[in-house]
Amino acid sequence: MSIWKHRHVTVVVSGGIASYKAAMLIRLLMKQGATVRVVMTVHATEFVTPLTFQTLTQQPVVTDEFTMTDPQHVVHVELADWTELMLVVPATANLIAKMAQGLADDVATTTILATTAPKLVVPAMNSHMFANPATQRNLAQLTADGVRVLDPATGMLAEGYAGKGRMPEPDEILNWATTVFLAQQTDLPLHGERVLVTAGGTREPIDPVRYISNRSSGKMGYAIAEAARNLGATVTLISAPSALATPAGVTRIDVTTAQDLLTAVEAEFKTTDMLVMAAAVSDYRPATTAMQKIKKQADHEPLTLHLTETADILKTLATVKQHQFVIGFAAETQALLANANRKLAAKKLDMIVANDVSKPGVGFNGDTNQVTMLRPEHEPVTTPLLSKAAVAEQILLTALQTREEE
Template sequence: MSVWTKRHVTVVVSGGIASYKALVLIRSLMKQGAVVRVAMTAHAAEFVTPLTFQTLTQQPVVLDEFTTTDPQHVVHVALADWTEVMVLVPATANLIAKVANGLADDAATTTVLATTAPKFVVPAMNSHMYANPATQRNLEQLTADGLHVLTPATGMLAEGYAGQGRLPEPEAILAWLTDQLIQLTPDLPLAGRHVVVTAGGTREALDPVRFITNRSSGKMGYALAQVAREMGATVTLISATTHLPVPTGVTIVPVDSASSLLTAVRTAFDDADILVMAAAVSDYRPTELATQKIKKPAGHGDLMLQLTETPDILKTLAAEKKHQYVVGFAAETQDLLANANRKLTHKKLDLLVANDVSQPGVGFNGDTNQVTLLRPHQQPVTTELASKTAIAKIILETAIADGALN
């Protein structure tokens, strides 16, 4: 269940060239489960028609507070009371000035003034208007009054030159709104808990140019970090990959080798409630690291590498745990249950997530996964093939049901 599920969200749209982006944001909020209504300024209606918002939301649009089909309710007060979350997007300099000074001269601003719901302001305007001391003073006043303000993006403006004031893309706005709402929602399943997730394939250097690694993309670990955050946790993501976008609200700790991963996990482990070791850790590293690039032998002969075992991070941390719930992963190509059960027992884990990466759509690099969950003295549970986000949710819900937070 999303933090947006069944939330009553009022989007206040003011008049700017970026008004059309509010449509995309509203669609995204609805996909997350929110029920959305719109209040517009008269200037906003010059850019996008009220009918467009009404058709999209399947809800009446508030534009004129003196037009009503229900004489028993004052339009702006009824909408304000209905609202659980209010988003002002795009918030022009004019709208910001009115709200900062308590002015209410149309349906949109009277609704803003009347609601007690959390308010989120997404400014968009010309860069000179944004930098104007009056605008900055008004934004400071909004923050002082408890409103949440997103810093606008820097980029090409409608005027044909670049500057700060551009409305962020809807996906970035949604990510920010989601993280802000998570912080304001104390009853989420992992609220107040610390979840540490490792992700990606570690690299063991041979020389300054080459390294030993594996096929892990890190997508499963990143999905776990994102879902843990959406469930309210404080999340530390210790990542051996750098090509994936970091989930909003998650603390990222970059690592490369098994040794650096162990150091980072040990640092975060003491105050962790749940450790999820989704990283694919190299089992071996070169005995010696060459200080210069290894050259091809004369005569094109074979090159012999001597390898030594890397630290078993999962076994080490599981043996040191006190209150922590430890989740491991096992990527197998044969004898899935036999190998996974052996790892579960040998490493003294609370939960092992095993998958057969030889199967189509399972494991490395893809966006889907199918796993078998193993716990001590319990029957294995195999999931359907699903998105890695859906699998992450199953893993964390299993940990919670298994007493991870007790």
């Protein structure tokens, strides 16, 4: 479940050419389930009309302190009390100066001053204005006051030249805001814990251009990393080659081979509270790797590859496991429960997640999955066919429940 679902987010929009990007950010927040309300400065209304934000949010847009739609409530105080997170985006040099000095001369600044919710500021302005010592002093004051400030991007400015002051793209802002907001949610079930997740299919080189691998896209592992982050964990994702974007707030370590993966997992395992081995690790690798590309034989003789087993990562970790809760995966095409239970016992796992990848909509590359979770001395739990995000959440919640019962 998204951390933004049903959250109350107020977006304060000030007057700058980047104001239009606020609409895109609001749309992203709403797609994540947030309820968004907008406050605009008078100058902001010269760049984007209030009707744009009202249509997007389906909420009235506040532009004037003296517009009393509800005479029983003071506009800025009611909105400030409703707010769970405030985003000031874009934040002009003028608005930043007012915030730093505690001025309250319009509806935007009075609302900012009245709220006790966390405040996130996204500066956007000319590069010379941003670098001005006065602006830097004001930003330092905001940081000292506990306001989180996102560093502006470097790029083409409205003035036609490049410099630092450009507003970051909306998806970057959302990722940053997600990381900041999660860090402040101390009541989440995995808060303060370190979760290590592996993902993707490892590659074992045959020669400089060929390798042995599997069909794993990494989607399940990445979904688990994001779900663990949403539950409050500090997450490290060890990823075999994948085209997927790293979830916001997750530390990613890239690996290629099974040996690379083992080395990375061993380095992180000691300080880990929960390990989720969702990576599809190659069981075999070429006994030798050719230094040059292997060419077809002139006499068309078959090519023979000599394979050797890769390291068994879970079995290796079982010998050094202490407090860690370890979850393995079993992708099978037959005898699902028998094979998974064998692996559960042999590798001394706390839980194994098994799926029959021969079924439609289950397993590699798709966006859905159906799994059976097996635990020692527990009945199997099978999910319906769900999105991988929903399956990821169920896996972690089942693990938490199991751990609490021990």
